[in-house]
Amino acid sequence: MKTNLFLSHSSSSYAIADNAYRMMCSELNNHFILISGESGAGKTEASKKILQYFAVTCPMTQSLQIARDRLLLSNPVLEAFGNARTLRNDNSSRFGKYMDIQFDFQGIPVGGHIISYLIEKSRVVYQNQGERNFHIFYQLLAGGEEERLAFLGLERDPQLYKYLSQGHCAKESSINDKNDWKTVSNAFSVIDFTEADLENLFGIIASVLHLGNIGFEEDDQGCATIPDTHEIKWIAKLLGVHATVLLEALTHRKIEAKTEEVICPLTLELSVYARDAMAKAVYGRTFTWLVNKINSSLVNKVGQCTLGTLLLLTWKTVIGLLDIYGFEVFDKNGFEQFCINYCNEKLQQLLIERTLKAEQAEYEMEGIEWEPIKYFNNKIICDLVEERHKGIISILDEECIRPGPATDLSFLEKLEEKVGKHAHFETRKLAGPKGRKRIGWMEFRLLHYAGEVTYCTKGFLEKNNDLLYRHLKEVLCKSKNVILRECFLRAELENRRRPPTVGTQFKNSLSSLLEILISKEPSYIRCIKPNDRKEPSKFDDFLIRHQIKYLGLMEHLRVRRAGFAYRRKYEHFLQRYKSLCPDTWPHWHGPPAEGVERLINYIGYKPEEYKLGKTKIFIRFPRTLFATEDALEFCKHQLVARIQATYKSCLGRREYVKKRQAAIKLEAHWRGALARKAIQRRKWAVRIIRKFIKGFISRNKPLCPDNEEFIVFVRKNYILNLRYHLPKTVLDKSWLRPPGILENASDLLRKMCVRNLVRQYCRGITAERKAMMQQKVVTSEIFRGRKDGYTESLNQPFANSRINEGDINPKVLQLISHEKIQYGVPVIKYDRKGFKARQRQLILTQKAAYVVELAKIKQKIEYSALKGVSTSNLRDGILVIHVSPEDKQKGDAVLQCGHMFEAVTKLVMLVKKENIVNVVQGSLQFFISPGKEGTIVFDTGPEEQIYKNKNGQLTVVSVRRKS
């Protein structure tokens, strides 16, 4: 347990709120802040500061801003309805308020709940001199819109209303009702109040004012009557009840006998009582409704979420804020002051129990050396008030229910009789001569922890009973005003049991409040009132000393100074700080006390900084704890980094595994797809191959489905191949071998190709070349296969310079004579005359070159006389031109010619007699001159020779070469 205690001051309120908040967040437990002090000491202000602090400093989400605003704005509404000006405080809380601020797991304020305690209802109908009714009445009149006031039948002047003017201070300069009205109106709009709600609510407020203005008169029989029903009509309208019924209920009382009901008129006094009771009941219950309504708007609404987030969202810690009426001492103190001061006694008791007493007891229990500090325990006063059967409340209750005439005086006598001997109780009768003067006959005095208070018993019984005549209750139950219908339930009428008295109710609600508080970690704000005159910056020493004394602050301070700032069970301490020591982190398996010892040794606590008890560690100075907290905070970062790293690696691994599985799946699918594709391809290939085989087998059959494709393929393939293998020249005889079925087509193509090539070739050859080729063809026809050297001659082109067809007139051989033909080889000029001599010369000079002009041939032979040309089959260049027998005088010409094939060809072509060439073997005959024949013998030998043999024959030897 750690107790925070501050004297009221804004910054200390912030500090304590902050401390409670941090503790709540770190230890995830509930806290409460008890604000105590006299009336006007500043409790309400401190509680507002705390709320503001939470509103400003706590983390906030957009969606939760509304909750925060409602939490903040619930204050002005409750203050308007529950606060009033008293002699001690212009804004005195006339009800007790306990507010739970709920925080979610992130420390965000998400909602709240308010419990109200005993509102001072009597103020509705009566105020002391210098005091006012609840603020809302004045605010409504000062700030309410004209239409609203007209609708409610109200005038602006509060003096016109009896319930507002008894204190003679309806208008107070320190209070700005008009502005406050604006604040309250704005707050209503934020806290979910509909226009209908406000209409009903202000209908009730207005009807209370109207009630107060009802005047009664006494008739002849002493019964009360209401001469002016103006107010009644307004009340009936505003509350939705029958005016006559209401009127009757205010002036009559229903008495229930065993079987019948009797209605009897009320006296004037009782009618006034009934009216005031109605006003108090209506206001009191409306206030409770208001608190409930605010609570419903503060409820944290959990939206749709998963179970995990639901658990997190519903996980709440709370900080309770208790702002309750302070200790009050007036000149005249009634039942209300009695309850208020009893409440303050209880709170002081709680404080004593949880700080002074508990703390000292704890030291003792834990075996910590301790010098006991004396303090005043006010339990004795609490017992005097609340003890069962013996306490003042029990005695009061007894008087209330007792048959027979019970009065306030009889109650006082009972008190004297039963608690007269109590040290804290006094009456005029019991007091000594000195005290007698200060206590009235109807009064009793209690010696409270905060001082003496004299209570006047007048009205105690009535207020404790808080009786509302059944007749009036019935009227209110039937009200058309929705709020009233919720406040006055019919079930109440049917319940014949007597409701608990106000005193007992208050006692019970206080004990349940204490139960709430005991379950939470406390923090205290003790408010000290500086002066009684509501003046700023004035400090009344006496008054302050008095407060410090009765609040027990000195004792408290002494205990705090001598004691320890912080204590914690070993387990909890170890659990929280174990991460600071390697020996205790992450687990300590030994006894917790040893673990704590090891831990603090490691951290380096000095001996004066701590004490070890039986079950707890006690830390003397806050700074030690703060240093430990700082170390923890630092350590947390490291731990967080480690946790984060582990978590991230876990995430990474998970991601990797996911990706891997996805990749495997993808791979499997892809492989499957590939395999399927391969199968398809294989099937397709098989089909194609099978078709091919079939096609191949039946390739020679007529075109049929079996071979159709094959043939098309073969054709296509052949054609496509063929284009790369076409012959390039006319002489190129190569040709791509066709498949059997394409032989015909191939032949055709080949022919076409050859024709095409030939055409191209032909187009490309010149006229000269053409002529030469024609000559070559003739040469071929004459000599191919008949004479040696022919094959070699194929490559030797004919030369135009040697003989030119264009230059030769085939018909006139004479033309040749003009042409000089150089054969470039020795020519044997053979004539009759010179043969012999020349022959010899020829032999000698066979290598010499002679140029023979064809003209000379012409001289020898005429065209028409040309009868034949002879040559041997050997490689020699001997040529014999046979002339016509008619021209025998000239004889045949024997010539040797290097370009034999050309000369012969051209010659026969000149004479157009290709068939006159005679290729002989062995020898040939020729005419040397007419009638005289010569023979030329052809032979082969190792070297070329021409000579005349013994027989006189011309012998021509040529070299035989392999062709």
Ligand SMILES: Nc1ncnc2c1ncn2[C@@H]1O[C@H](COP(=O)(O)OP(=O)(O)OP(=O)(O)O)[C@@H](O)[C@H]1O
């Ligand atoms: N911290 C403060 N600073 C300045 N003025 C303050 C402070 N606290 C209180 N007051 C003044 O004192 C008045 C009374 O304060 P407050 O209403 O909080 O007293 P209280 O203890 O709640 O009284 P009660 O018990 O009657 O409700 C305030 O209206 C304000 O004028």
